[in-house]
Amino acid sequence: MAVLLVVHHTPSPNLAELLDAALTGARDPDITGVEVRVRPALVCAPAEALEADAFLLGTPANIGYMSGALKHWFDQLLYLDSGSLTRKPYGLYVHGGSDTAGAVRSVEGAAAVMNLRRIRPAVEVTGAITRPAREACTDLGALVAAELMDDA
Numbered sequence: 001m002a003v004l005l006v007v008h009h010t011p012s013p014n015l016a017e018l019l020d021a022a023l024t025g026a027r028d029p030d031i032t033g034v035e036v037r038v039r040p041a042l043v044c045a046p047a048e049a050l051e052a053d054a055f056l057l058g059t060p061a062n063i064g065y066m067s068g069a070l071k072h073w074f075d076q077l078l079y080l081d082s083g084s085l086t087r088k089p090y091g092l093y094v095h096g097g098s099d100t101a102g103a104v105r106s107v108e109g110a111a112a113v114m115n116l117r118r119i120r121p122a123v124e125v126t127g128a129i130t131r132p133a134r135e136a137c138t139d140l141g142a143l144v145a146a147e148l149m150d151d152a
Contacts, residue, residue, distance in 0.1 A: 002148035003035050003054075004026055004052065004053065005052035006037065007041050007056070008041060008058035010058065012095070014125075018129065021135070021137035022138065023141060025140060034145045036145065041059075044073055046077055056090070057090060057092045058093050059095075059107065060096065064102030064103070066106045066110075093140055094107070100125070107122070120143060
């Protein structure tokens with residue numbers, strides 16, 4: 001069975017809504033052969049990244065950057081064998097008060113260093129969580145999980 005690892009930092013109700021929406025998509029009953037594992041970024045071990053076949057990442061935009069928690073997760077991955085994550089797909093959602101560009105750029109830069117493969121542009125949400133934002137995260141979760149169906 002393929003493993004989708006959801007690595008997130010969810011310090012606010014807004015991010016909790018986006019995480020729930022992304023998990024709804026990832027766990028869609030039409031998506032088969034994919035196990036969804038959910039781990040807060042601060043406690044997700046590098047070994048879990050090695051076991052995963054794809055990643056769904058969630059972070060707030062903090063002072064123009066990804067959260068320190070997600071950065072910590074990426075820092076741990078630097079010590080893995082450089083080829084162990086090559087071309088594994090990932091998706092990203094980001095929430096910010098007024099801007100998400102720096103956070104997206106920082107995650108995409110870290111993912112590039114790890115040789116991860118972005119499967120679609122990030123879902124970027126600012127301000128209050130709207131229905132279209134929730135739907136975009138649901139679609140993102142489903143897309144990343146469905147990416148693994150052929151591997152299952």
